[in-house]
Amino acid sequence: xxxxxxxxxxxxxxxxxxxxxxxxxxxxxxxxxxxxxxxxxxxxxxxxxxxxxxxxxxxxxxxxxxxxxxxxxxxxxxxxxxxxxxxxxxxxxxxxxxxxxxxxxxxxxxxxxxxxxxxxxxxxxxxxxxxxxxxxxxxxxxxxxxxxxxxxxxxxxxxxxxxxxxxxxxxxxxxxxxxxxxxxxxxxxxxxxxxxxxxxxxxxxxxxxxxxxxxxxxxxxxxxxxxxxxxxxxxxxxxxxxxxxxxxxxxxxxxxxxxxxxxxxxxxxxxxxxxxxxxxxxxxxxxxxxxxxxxxxxxxxxxxxxxxxxxxxxxxxxxxxxx
Amino acid sequence: xxxxxxxxxxxxxxxxxxxxxxxxxxxxxxxxxxxxxxxxxxxxxxxxxxxxxxxxxxxxxxxxxxxxxxxxxxxxxxxxxxxxxxxxxxxxxxxxxxxxxxxxxxxxxxxxxxxxxxxxxxxxxxxxxxxxxxxxxxxxxxxxxxxxxxxxxxxxxxxxxxxxxxxxxxxxxxxxxxxxxxxxxxxxxxxxxxxxxxxxxxxxxxxxxxxxxxxxxxxxxxxxxxxxxxxxxxxxxxxxxxxxxxxxxxxxxxxxxxxx
Ligand SMILES: Cc1cc2nc3c(=O)[nH]c(=O)nc-3n(C[C@H](O)[C@H](O)[C@H](O)COP(=O)(O)OP(=O)(O)OC[C@H]3O[C@@H](n4cnc5c(N)ncnc54)[C@H](O)[C@@H]3O)c2cc1C
Ligand SMILES: Nc1ncnc2c1ncn2[C@@H]1O[C@H](COP(=O)(O)O)[C@@H](O)[C@H]1O
Numbered sequence: 058x059x060x061x062x063x064x065x066x067x068x069x070x071x072x073x074x075x076x077x078x079x080x081x082x083x084x085x086x087x088x089x090x091x092x093x094x095x096x097x098x099x100x101x102x103x104x105x106x107x108x109x110x111x112x113x114x115x116x117x118x119x120x121x122x123x124x125x126x127x128x129x130x131x132x133x134x135x136x137x138x139x140x141x142x143x144x145x146x147x148x149x150x151x152x153x154x155x156x157x158x159x160x161x162x163x164x165x166x167x168x169x170x171x172x173x174x175x176x177x178x179x180x181x182x183x184x185x186x187x188x189x190x191x192x193x194x195x196x197x198x199x200x201x202x203x204x205x206x207x208x209x210x211x212x213x214x215x216x217x218x219x220x221x222x223x224x225x226x227x228x229x230x231x232x233x234x235x236x237x238x239x240x241x242x243x244x245x246x247x248x249x250x251x252x253x254x255x256x257x258x259x260x261x262x263x264x265x266x267x268x269x270x271x272x273x274x275x276x277x278x279x280x281x282x283x284x285x286x287x288x289x290x291x292x293x294x295x296x297x298x299x300x301x302x303x304x305x306x307x308x309x310x311x312x313x314x315x316x317x318x319x320x321x322x323x324x325x326x327x328x329x330x331x332x333x334x335x336x337x338x339x340x341x342x343x344x345x346x347x348x349x350x351x352x353x354x355x356x357x358x359x360x361x362x363x364x365x366x367x368x369x370x371x372x373x374x375x376x377x378x379x380x
Numbered sequence: 381x382x383x384x385x386x387x388x389x390x391x392x393x394x395x396x397x398x399x400x401x402x403x404x405x406x407x408x409x410x411x412x413x414x415x416x417x418x419x420x421x422x423x424x425x426x427x428x429x430x431x432x433x434x435x436x437x438x439x440x441x442x443x444x445x446x447x448x449x450x451x452x453x454x455x456x457x458x459x460x461x462x463x464x465x466x467x468x469x470x471x472x473x474x475x476x477x478x479x480x481x482x483x484x485x486x487x488x489x490x491x492x493x494x495x496x497x498x499x500x501x502x503x504x505x506x507x508x509x510x511x512x513x514x515x516x517x518x519x520x521x522x523x524x525x526x527x528x529x530x531x532x533x534x535x536x537x538x539x540x541x542x543x544x545x546x547x548x549x550x551x552x553x554x555x556x557x558x559x560x561x562x563x564x565x566x567x568x569x570x571x572x573x574x575x576x577x578x579x580x581x582x583x584x585x586x587x588x589x590x591x592x593x594x595x596x597x598x599x600x601x602x603x604x605x606x607x608x609x610x611x612x613x614x615x616x617x618x619x620x621x622x623x624x625x626x627x628x629x630x631x632x633x634x635x636x637x638x639x640x
Contacts, residue, residue, distance in 0.1 A: 068544075131523060154509075156543040160525050163510040166479060167517035172599035173479060175508050191608070192507055196397040197406070198606050205599040241522035242552035245538075249546035256544035262640070286640065304528070304563035305542060310393045310504055311417050311562055319639040330393045336608065340637045342629065343614075353614050357637065358629055362619025370626035378630040379640060 058091035075153035084114025101127035111226030172205035194333030265291035269324015273301035309334035327352025418500025427461030458578035459570035472595030482514035516557035
């Protein structure tokens, strides 16, 4: 009978999608095994998530409001969550494997000396938590068990579907003691990407370009197709290393791991290191003029043709279909 | 300035796992081992900081079997500018979880007062992204993760950290733990003479007892490895007429795959 705490991550008052995906997954698990789902939300201003949390399956929502939660601070946020975990002793704590979550979860686990399993794509309970996660960049999956009283599990964005099959959550404010003196590394400025740009790891659709685009002047063609899909634009390492696009776009073993609903690879051969970062995408489309390119081995739909003809045509067709 | 850089030996990114079904343990005998690619950025950054300041010492630290990591330490650390190395070699740490590795590293790092401790953002075998942050916590230090640019002064640093949809500028006092990503620098290649000279640099080998700790145990266990779920056959769409191919694909993505 596990009790599962779900960290409801917000950034500037915006809730991360993975928060509701985790809440849904947690609810499905306790519906089968017993136990409760507790949302835990740290925020700086009036950001009421009670009804949303309930809809997605939380039984209770614990919220702490403090000006310190306006921006992420590793130390203060760890203090707050550590206090919560010590008081309520959840069996499982779910944290999104986001930039923030990857900072928070390991620090929390080290402070509490409990188990920490990152980037989970599967979560079950068999006399204890059983976590499925990709290792070797998705070349195989590991099933991990834990003997700790509390196991912190990082959940990969988009691994679970969000559903609204819950009910009402009971609101339970809590007021952790925050020792501001302990804060050291501080965010002094933020530069957000242009509005409307979807972040690669959270995107539901990703359109990537590789060396087949021939030169940096053609990357906008990939971005236009991405825009038509409402997608994020990615890249192979070849064109990142060539300096055609910034590293933040790189998908693969030494870039970002993405698992969108749809991944469109344009002019990408499908090297093992590239596949490592995208092969768990739900649907994969490959556009490549070489019909023997390895990318077609993992693709669901393929067009063996010249991307300079196909990509603009597809941009139009998608715009039409999506209205 | 005293800098430590933690490096891990991992299977080459070309490694094929190729499982036919679930197995309790991976057969690692055929794996070609390399330095974790992200740790190369950490090594390069440590050496660059030392060079820019014109003083300092860089120590490479690894947990792993001494015989296995010797070449990596020589070629990828000592030959490219690290001054010495520490190997924590303890059979009890084989297959240990990230927190156990972090405990061993923290014990090794505690013996000296480092101003900066650098890690890679993740190891490309376990893909955990945990050890650096955990070590920071165990040492009671701040941590700045996913850094893409770094500026170190005498008693503080400024780093750019990549987050979803943007970049944060983070300031931290020293000592500090940093986890390094790509884009930070271009790791240099070792020259032959430097590889020869690296053989002369000191490598200290210790076990947990020598560090004054009990071998840390793991809370988690990998019960089984399994192949990724198989992917279905590819549906090829003829490309003779690009506009028609594009329309057909768009329609299939909407009606068949239901992804748009
Ligand atoms: C340690 C290590 C880590 C790595 N990490 C990564 C990583 O994270 N991500 C990554 O992507 N790679 C990574 N790589 C590199 C990887 O091995 C490949 O070199 C890289 O993915 C190739 O990129 P590409 O597919 O764009 O280029 P290429 O392999 O050159 O492929 C270009 C493709 O474009 C096609 N093409 C050309 N013209 C056209 C056209 N007009 N229309 C349609 N198709 C066309 C060609 O048929 C070809 O298949 C790594 C390598 C190493 C050693
Ligand atoms: N066995 C190890 N020895 C030394 N450093 C390690 C070891 N394992 C992990 N690290 C460091 O921690 C980083 C993150 O590893 P991980 O948390 O396993 O993904 C790596 O890039 C290394 O810098």
